[in-house]
Amino acid sequence: xxxxxxxxxxxxxxxxxxxxxxxxxxxxxxxxxxxxxxxxxxxxxxxxxxxxxxxxxxxxxxxxxxxxxxxxxxxxxxxxxxxxxxxxxxxxxxxxxxxxxxxxxxxxxxxxxxxxxxxxxxxxxxxxx
Ligand SMILES: [Cu+2]
Numbered sequence: 001x002x003x004x005x006x007x008x009x010x011x012x013x014x015x016x017x018x019x020x021x022x023x024x025x026x027x028x029x030x031x032x033x034x035x036x037x038x039x040x041x042x043x044x045x046x047x048x049x050x051x052x053x054x055x056x057x058x059x060x061x062x063x064x065x066x067x068x069x070x071x072x073x074x075x076x077x078x079x080x081x082x083x084x085x086x087x088x089x090x091x092x093x094x095x096x097x098x099x100x101x102x103x104x105x106x107x108x109x110x111x112x113x114x115x116x117x118x119x120x121x122x123x124x125x126x127x128x129x
Contacts (some may be wrong), residue, residue, distance in 0.1 A: 016099030038064025
């Protein structure tokens with residue numbers, strides 16, 4: 001038996017848009033909440049030294065972004081490299097609001113492994129932490 005469900009997503013995309021940056025970058029992401037519920041975004045695996053107010057856990061480091069408002073995250077990358085991910089961090093919203101953060105080497109660096117022949121996109125599963 002089939003049924004249809006409505007999901008909260010980012011930019012009509014599931015998973016949400018990929019953020020592609022370089023190691024050591026500072027990234028600004030302006031989140032416009034056009035949904036019906038408040039939520040936050042967590043940048044999973046990004047250490048953000050001395051920058052906890054943009055880490056995203058709801059009611060711990062920030063209040064939810066209310067419907068019809070926006071919030072600009074300042075994401076400070078340090079030693080991270082490779083693929084991390086971002087996801088909503090408020091109750092059930094984390095089930096559908098997520099996407100990849102691809103962190104390439106800095107402009108003056110090479111990969112810490114042989115240069116890949118290509119890339120493959122893998123859709124994240126249901127195990128969300
Ligand atoms: Cu997380």
